Every structure is written in C-alpha cells, then in structure tokens.
Amino acid sequence: MIKSTVTTESELIRICRRDIADEVLSIARLSLLDWLGCVFAARATPVAKAWARALGADGEDALPNALSPTRMDPQGAALALGAFGNVLEMDDLHRASILHPGDTICAAALAVAMRRPTSGPALLAAIVRGYEIAIRIGTAVATGGYTPFYNSGTCGVFGAAMAAGDLKRLDQEQLADAIGQAGMQAAGIWQCRLEPGFSKQLATAHAARAGVLSAELGAAGFLAPRRILTGKMGFFKSYYPEADTTALTVPAPWAITMMSYKPFPACRHTHPAISAALALGAGLSEPLRQVDIHTYRAALDFCDNAAPDTPDQARFSLQHAVAIALQKGAPEIADFDPPAIQSPPLKTLRGLVRLHLDPECDAAFPRQYGARIVVTTADGRVRDATCPAAWGDPENPMSQPDLIAKFHRNAAHGGLPPAEARTISEAVLALPDAADLAGLTQALTKAFAPEQETARCR
Known part of the structure; x- marks a missing residue:
C-alpha cells in the first residue's frame, strides 16, 4: 500500500x-x-x-x-x-x-x-x-x-x-x-x-x-x-x-x-436575459420595433440562434427564449417544442432581437451571469431592464416551495401521477432524518417498477 x-x-x-x-x-x-x-x-x-x-x-x-x-x-x-x-x-x-x-x-x-x-x-x-x-x-x-x-x-x-x-x-x-x-x-x-x-x-x-x-x-x-x-x-x-x-x-x-437552479428549461446563459424580459412584463400590448440584448461573450457564443429548427436549438437561443418571455411570460418545456418554434408571431418577434456584447457583464463572467434588455416600441419609446443575477442564482434564489413546484412540473411532464411524485418528493425531503433509504427506494420502485413492488409485498 x-x-x-x-x-x-x-x-x-x-x-x-x-x-x-x-x-x-x-x-x-x-x-x-x-x-x-x-x-x-x-x-x-x-x-x-x-x-x-x-x-x-x-x-x-x-x-x-x-x-x-x-x-x-x-x-x-x-x-x-x-x-x-x-x-x-x-x-x-x-x-x-x-x-x-x-x-x-x-x-x-x-x-x-x-x-x-x-x-x-x-x-x-x-x-x-x-x-x-x-x-x-x-x-x-x-x-x-x-x-x-x-x-x-x-x-x-x-x-x-x-x-x-x-x-x-x-x-x-x-x-x-x-x-x-x-x-x-x-x-x-x-x-x-x-x-x-x-x-x-x-x-x-x-x-x-x-x-x-x-x-x-x-x-x-x-x-x-x-x-x-x-x-x-x-x-x-x-x-x-x-x-x-x-x-x-x-x-x-x-x-x-x-448553486444556481434553473426555473426555465433553457441554457443557463439565456436566464439573465429571460429574467430581464420578465421584469419588463409579458404580453407587451404595443407593437415593437426592436429588442436589444446586452450580455457576456459566452452567452453570445452559445446562444445566438435567431432561427432555431429543433427543441435543442431553441433551448440555446437567446432570441427564442426572450421572445417567449416577452410574449407570454415564464418559458415552459412546451415553449421549446416545434409548434412554438414555428409559431409565426414568435418568428416575427425573434427577428426583432439584436444581440450585443456588454463589457461589464463580460468582465464579471464566470462568477456572475448578467444581461440587460432594451425594448423599443414602434413609436420610438424605450424601456429597459437589467438582471445582474437571474432568478435561481444565490443572490436571487428559488425558494424551497419554488424548487418543489419545479419538481412536480417536471415529474408530470415525465408521466408520473401526482400521488407518486408527491411520495417521492416527501421521501427526498425527509432524508435528513431517515435511518435508511427504504422510503425513497420504495417510492421510486413503486413509480417505475410497480410489478417488482407488488412482488416484494406478497
């Protein structure tokens, strides 16, 4: 040895x-x-x-x-x-x-x-x-x-x-x-x-x-x-x-x-811009002339795609993610699926987005991920919002109820019945006081291998 x-x-x-x-x-x-x-x-x-x-x-x-x-x-x-x-x-x-x-x-x-x-x-x-x-x-x-x-x-x-x-x-x-x-x-x-x-x-x-x-x-x-x-x-x-x-x-x-946690199903480099767009308010009633996103170099390198064709490409598109946030609010998994990608209003809105390197955001990367959005309406009015820390960052955290709610949305998307998802969630949250993993193992087995759970209980 x-x-x-x-x-x-x-x-x-x-x-x-x-x-x-x-x-x-x-x-x-x-x-x-x-x-x-x-x-x-x-x-x-x-x-x-x-x-x-x-x-x-x-x-x-x-x-x-x-x-x-x-x-x-x-x-x-x-x-x-x-x-x-x-x-x-x-x-x-x-x-x-x-x-x-x-x-x-x-x-x-x-x-x-x-x-x-x-x-x-x-x-x-x-x-x-x-x-x-x-x-x-x-x-x-x-x-x-x-x-x-x-x-x-x-x-x-x-x-x-x-x-x-x-x-x-x-x-x-x-x-x-x-x-x-x-x-x-x-x-x-x-x-x-x-x-x-x-x-x-x-x-x-x-x-x-x-x-x-x-x-x-x-x-x-x-x-x-x-x-x-x-x-x-x-x-x-x-x-x-x-x-x-x-x-x-x-x-x-x-x-x-x-740790930073992601409330939205997209590359983390899109999240500061999404948060800034949400701060401006979804469903802007006035027609827009241009949307300018100012952020750090890595976000531009990873997420500059004005015309995504697939869900994976859409999840790495600042233009698509921000268009969703401006049009309807917080992005969900379905907002990166083909029907949303091909939506004519979203295509139009994506086409108005321009990306810019922001020197301050770039200097702060990778210890801080930030973005600023400037929206110009058709009649020339300007609104802007800055996000130095996206929702989910340690400075702007998701709460425990936020994370539990995210888990249940994701579990539902994966086809788990609410009762089974709740049992798994409760077992995980109880781990600090659990003498063994019986509760978690049984919850996972029942949800994903029910025939084994049935045989075990006979």
Whole structure:
C-alpha cells in the first residue's frame, strides 16, 4: 500500500471530508430533488429513448432498471441515470466553475446508496462532498472561462468518485486511489455543442459510471497516481494548463450552498436575459420595433440562434427564449417544442432581437451571469431592464416551495401521477432524518417498477 504524503490532492480530500452542518444537508436534499425532477422530465425524449435502446432496456425506458436495486448494479445504474439530467437544460449550475454537478454526482450517489445499507444523512453528505471536490476543481480550471473541455464531464468524474467513495466508507488511502483513477477517466470535449447529437449526455453518464468504478477500484486496493491533479503530467498540466490551482484548497463555505437552479428549461446563459424580459412584463400590448440584448461573450457564443429548427436549438437561443418571455411570460418545456418554434408571431418577434456584447457583464463572467434588455416600441419609446443575477442564482434564489413546484412540473411532464411524485418528493425531503433509504427506494420502485413492488409485498 502506498503511504500518502501531504499533497494538494490529499489536502483536498481532507477538506471534502470535514464535518457537515445540518443546514447544508438540507440544501443537498433540494439538489437531489431538483436533479430527480430533471431526470423524470427527460425520460421520453429522443435522447433518453436512444440511450435506453443502447442499454438494452425494455420499452425504451431506462429508469425502471436504473431505479431498481435488484435489476442493475451500481455502475450500470450510474451510467443509465447520468445521461438524463442535462437533456432539457434544467440542471443545476455552479457559475464560477461552469459546472453542472448534479448530473454526475447525484447519479453516482443514488446508484450506490440504493444498493447498500445507507442512511439519509449519509447519502446527503456524500452528495455535499462530491459537489465540493468537483466544484473546487472546476473553479480552478474555469478562471479564464470556457476551454475545449466540458467541465461537467472532466471535473464531474472526481465528484462522482468522491460521493461513491464516501458512501462505500473508503479510508484516506483508498479514497486517494479512487480520485486518482477518476482522473485517469476524465473525459469530455466541447465539439458536442457545435454539432447536433447526444454526446453531452454521454459525457455525464460516463463520468457518473467512472466515478462509481473508481470507488470500487479504490476499495479493492487498485493503486492510482497520487498527484493526478497537480503532477507534471497530471490533469491540470494536460487538460487545463491555465488553471489557477489556489482555488483547490482555499477556505470557503460548502460549494453546494452557492448553486444556481434553473426555473426555465433553457441554457443557463439565456436566464439573465429571460429574467430581464420578465421584469419588463409579458404580453407587451404595443407593437415593437426592436429588442436589444446586452450580455457576456459566452452567452453570445452559445446562444445566438435567431432561427432555431429543433427543441435543442431553441433551448440555446437567446432570441427564442426572450421572445417567449416577452410574449407570454415564464418559458415552459412546451415553449421549446416545434409548434412554438414555428409559431409565426414568435418568428416575427425573434427577428426583432439584436444581440450585443456588454463589457461589464463580460468582465464579471464566470462568477456572475448578467444581461440587460432594451425594448423599443414602434413609436420610438424605450424601456429597459437589467438582471445582474437571474432568478435561481444565490443572490436571487428559488425558494424551497419554488424548487418543489419545479419538481412536480417536471415529474408530470415525465408521466408520473401526482400521488407518486408527491411520495417521492416527501421521501427526498425527509432524508435528513431517515435511518435508511427504504422510503425513497420504495417510492421510486413503486413509480417505475410497480410489478417488482407488488412482488416484494406478497
């Protein structure tokens, strides 16, 4: 067995394993609930059906097997679940790290926790620790903004390994091996955003499964590099040579307390502009001449599409998202489907939108995502609104009732009856006081594999 010296990696593990206050565990249950809602909402999408076919799932639905402790092993469940969270662009976000941690960490944590004796607080603590390491690494690599690598995959794998390792009660040496093996599997490049397809979902699914595998390797004594992050041929030198590694071990509150949640089913870069448009008021009665959106460079790079043809393109269109907000109010999932995309009034309104780089917003990115909208009416009157922090950001948070309501909307979109969605929600919210996961497991099994629940109760 290799004996660890004090390294940045070992210090990072120590920081992630410190005691967690009850109020932080309470936040983690909302992150888990939010991610589950995103998963449920996506279950009938083309990417989910294709994923289910690839995994050999019956009925083009991967969730019954993934959410059953007896039908699939932890690695398989993490792989199945890890592809769903980002499909409809409603997953959580940590701004400074440009990272969606729930997609990988919640998938890995739930996959492991449902298949071994686990208390509710233990599951939540694993999620907190997984978020912590992924976000600290992500913040280090994102100091200059975007790179060619997809942080949710490349950094998320470390969070998945930490969460799985914590649930498997790995000691310091075993966890160091798990983190090292996670680094060997870090993957995900941004070409997937430049072409249509489902590869972004593959990146998060791979990271979730690789994290679980890494924890299993650590438990087995499968030795790994101990300077996987900071070594001369390690993660930072190889993937992110401009990383600011001081972010790795700086004292800070738990990262999960600084998450942004998405109230709208669109790329987060559209949300500041949506919030500004909503501040102007939906259903403007006067005819418009022009709509000017001023925002940061990354939002323009990702979301400049005046004529989207598909739901995925519409979710990455500032023009479409703002047109929806101005025309009817808060965007919903259906507002990014073909009937809305092809609506003549929306096409006309999208055509009035002009995008501009705002130097102040750009200088604040990635620690702050902001936008300003200026609306000019046909008779020359001007109205404007500025959004320095979109609804859902830590400075402008969604409340617990907001997040619960979002979960239920998403569950309904995924076909769950209200009673079953309510039972799952109640089980997740009760996790801080749950001695085991029986309530959550039974709720998920009843909703997605009812024949197994019936057999169990005979």
